[in-house]
Amino acid sequence: MKALSKNERGKGFSLVNQPVRSPLPDEVVLKVLVSTICGSDLHLWEWNDWADGFVGSLPLGVGHEMAGEVVDRGGHVEGLSIGAQVSVETHFWCGSCATCQRGLFHLCAAGGILGFHHDGAFAEYVTVPARNCWGAKEGENPLTTSLKEPFGNAVQTCDVQPLEGRPTLITGAGPLGLMTVMAAKARGAYPLIVSEPRSERREKASMLGADILLDPSSDSLPEAVWEATEGEGAEVLLELSGNADALRNGMAALAPGGDIALLGLPVRSVEMSLNEDVIFKGATIRGITGRLVWETWKEVDRLIHHQRVDPSILVTHQFPLEEHEEAFHLMERGVSGKIAFLPHGEIIDE
Amino acid sequence: MKALSKNERGKGFSLVNQPVRSPLPDEVVLKVLVSTICGSDLHLWEWNDWADGFVGSLPLGVGHEMAGEVVDRGGHVEGLSIGAQVSVETHFWCGSCATCQRGLFHLCAAGGILGFHHDGAFAEYVTVPARNCWGAKEGENPLTTSLKEPFGNAVQTCDVQPLEGRPTLITGAGPLGLMTVMAAKARGAYPLIVSEPRSERREKASMLGADILLDPSSDSLPEAVWEATEGEGAEVLLELSGNADALRNGMAALAPGGDIALLGLPVRSVEMSLNEDVIFKGATIRGITGRLVWETWKEVDRLIHHQRVDPSILVTHQFPLEEHEEAFHLMERGVSGKIAFLPHGEIIDE
């Protein structure tokens, strides 16, 4: 089969041919219908310091967000039929460490992550633990199925603190930031303030329901937020950019007793005024990784199937694996929405 | 009356004579029975960057932790009798801003803090809002009455996350750190690990119930904690030192999904590895300032009067106001426990 692989500790991916890995007794083989590109895949492609420290041994098959169809099953697998369409929870877990016993499966340090520590989803087929599969609804668009994983990240970012009626600032409106706008809107955040330097992304944020749009390259973030909230400040900051200045300016705009959720990955360490911005404000900062298994996935299905929040509208490009270089150049320039690979070539009509 | 005053933006305090301020209709005048020195008073005395930015106009009467006796009352005061012994909630609040409406009185930005923005308690008398007084129990030791304020800080640091049965690391065992040891022990933290460079403070922590003692000048904090917790890490970090290395090493020792409470004041900004230590760990950081009004005060009374946790055993020195230089030199050298001023000269037999 064809697969994108990181072969050496440097920039870029290679398209390779390799056999489909046979399933262990508790695993399934999935035919990859769609696999979408995450911001962290760009880190891998660029091979920055964070990627170098985070990834295990090479070569490594990359990619993790995906929709698949079950085509083979290990001998112990029950309850997943051949032909079923599924998403994959990309954080694997061991089930027996102290973290798993505390119910924090998504934080298990022993399990590894698909596409970072286990061969990934930018491939025609991928082999994963059966228990990591989350069934799609009948007739679900495979783009939607693939986007449940990152959308789950966005939902989890929203759900670690109350949002209803609270002035909320989202810094960064890339694809994940826009999914967070969708989720925060559904949760009742008001006013929903989005800070993003690219005008076309601000426009998308506006279409998705952002109430106030700021351009950090021209607006003074703290002042603009204080003004937009009649001097109260943002009660919530959702940091999606990974940019240290965005974080610091967002924290300066935070109301006393405010909540901060960090999902954007800062590539380097960040200098913070803990006194002023955290301690005397009585602020709370929560790091977000992955999603709750399966609580968040259930929330995601509710938002998508009941409340009609549709992350697939963010897909702007569909490529075969062969055009991976073009795909990542688009990502690098920050001009795309969500980009999907179609390893078997079928373009999806949204 | 005599009072310690910050007269100029530089090191030290002056002992001055000044009139007792007459109460406004909602205020009371308190005869100061005891006023104890807080670490933040040492910042004021040393006049570092943080103090320079935090304090308002000078001259300023300093000191805030105190036990007082009501000697005069404004015309609108009800329910506080002449002669009553009280502690003072040192964070004043306006009652009408957005922060107060959300019930976060201790974070009100409009009210100011006794001894930082209002003339303080290192004085023979002090005039404060009647509603900031918290009544002492019949026959309560005035040292205890004075220490409820900082002990409330320690209790609040413990109470923002569950501690029962959780491996807990406290960094810094100065007087406030030792109060936190007392409170964390009462809350059931286990094992209770204390990291502190001074041996005499480690010994006190041990007497107060710490299970494992570490010396950050010789032990590798993360490794020692991972060993002490059988590889699980600390589920909770209570940072009491204000030292950036202590914070970073403590965060490196944190288990996935762990909780961090920050009470120690770092004088400068702190560089943090948000990726590794917050985001991928799914950690939560909470800044602590003051105490909940009056929920924490009620908890403090329960711990002191029901569960026999007695912070007054930490008092090592009692001084008249005249000997303030000796008191602050002891504080500066870090060799004392809690130091009490007795503005009216009566030594208290513990």
Next chain:
Amino acid sequence: MKALSKNERGKGFSLVNQPVRSPLPDEVVLKVLVSTICGSDLHLWEWNDWADGFVGSLPLGVGHEMAGEVVDRGGHVEGLSIGAQVSVETHFWCGSCATCQRGLFHLCAAGGILGFHHDGAFAEYVTVPARNCWGAKEGENPLTTSLKEPFGNAVQTCDVQPLEGRPTLITGAGPLGLMTVMAAKARGAYPLIVSEPRSERREKASMLGADILLDPSSDSLPEAVWEATEGEGAEVLLELSGNADALRNGMAALAPGGDIALLGLPVRSVEMSLNEDVIFKGATIRGITGRLVWETWKEVDRLIHHQRVDPSILVTHQFPLEEHEEAFHLMERGVSGKIAFLPHGEIIDE
């Protein structure tokens, strides 16, 4: 002034003439612009067992939901101007009992409730503690100002548990039930199922966003709910009817781990299958009384002024005090929406 009064322990109210009570130092006198009728006022009017046990000494001025204008102030009152338009938090509190110290002002047993233990708002003027007043926005419709109190009840009923995306059953769609439909919709409950025997109230619930409407006189509640939720049951039950059968049927329709909020007042004791409906289901039941001071009021203002949820559309009748018998007969027959008294006669154009 004119006022409605309960003069004897029996059915009905009397319209009396009595002097306006002069304010104590901490009180204000309000000119009553609007006072709306609550379901509990109907209990008072009918004088059932609950009313007989709950109310203190007679005669008693009745009514509590209101919009007022400050016309006189006691000598200690600050920060409330003559002419200001306000709502009134009808649960008074002492501020010093154990309940108040725990921050539960709305549950203070010492303070009493306006119109139940203190002369009330169905009058031309009413005298209340200044600190119980909550300022209206500039130009706010006095009907809205009056309805913030019951709407706060509805919001508090919604906010004691998460509602976003959760299948939610509301039993009872009288005026307070309809306000709860409005609040639950804003909170993202889905599907929002309303059970109510009167067809015109079901229609209103539908207009306000209820997704599924049930008639308990013909539908089997548990079965209909299980069907509507694809066998999952309601995760939340908001009981607004005070009807024991509605409660029991709602509990039978509850999903495992579900949440129940009780606001409707059952006049008599209720027989419950605790084993089946609470213990083995791991259910949680929360009694709701009043609103959080001031957290809920702030939420109410956010919903009304930011999210455009307008409880005043539920007002169906406006009467002068003289027509109180007609008003309560309408209430008794359950055919009205919210009914407003206009003690000074000005009809309000919505």
Next chain:
Amino acid sequence: MKALSKNERGKGFSLVNQPVRSPLPDEVVLKVLVSTICGSDLHLWEWNDWADGFVGSLPLGVGHEMAGEVVDRGGHVEGLSIGAQVSVETHFWCGSCATCQRGLFHLCAAGGILGFHHDGAFAEYVTVPARNCWGAKEGENPLTTSLKEPFGNAVQTCDVQPLEGRPTLITGAGPLGLMTVMAAKARGAYPLIVSEPRSERREKASMLGADILLDPSSDSLPEAVWEATEGEGAEVLLELSGNADALRNGMAALAPGGDIALLGLPVRSVEMSLNEDVIFKGATIRGITGRLVWETWKEVDRLIHHQRVDPSILVTHQFPLEEHEEAFHLMERGVSGKIAFLPHGEIIDE
């Protein structure tokens, strides 16, 4: 093998001989070292209305609390060695229903309970899902291993609300009540008030740390509690008796805003004054069934192995299976502590 079986819908159990059931691929066969008697087993033995409604088809092997040793494994089992000593989580779960997806495995309605819906632990051997086994510490007393299941119930009863420093009333001091006394003491409840009609059980509660003992047959519960708490009432009621009067009297003794946890099973429906005791008090009632998987088990290990809380001291009798009638007669008369069966005959020296 020998096993206790419910053969007919009536009083008593039969000792039968039957084959050991072979494990399915995901199951293990456990040699039963100890199995202890639960209050619910007495309901089964007596065959009251609740038992008749709750149990599935007969004959049924009974018993669920147990310590076992792995002696055989199905073909898919990993990570559980032959010879390992384990407790069993007695609530089975399907892993795929809506309740399981919400993480509420202990409430899964599809899984059934050991000894109620699956052949149980009062037997020489029992066959259970491998994933329901919880490993014992090296050298752990099998009595302790068996008691973790009910002790987990007690811990969960304590942990659904905060207990530290809160006046807490426990009604019922049978074996499970006494375990709750142990857990509540470890959690810092104060004062810990226990109401129990049998004097020898009150004495045990006192030995285990209860601060105040009440006899409901002579003391007026509400008045005694109000007196013991200086008029504040109990902030927490832990109901362990299943007795309707105990519950009602306990609720009457509850402080405003108090919390109630129900673990005791009332055999019949209970009449409650919801107005007075739940709604106007703003009380919360939580039904407790089972334990969180595995969060509570981890807490149990912490309490036992770190904080030295030892439920095995409650064992008063050890019997071979043949003496089951004597064992249940003791249970019926309420004069024993915890009773253990030793299906293989070895008496355990505590």
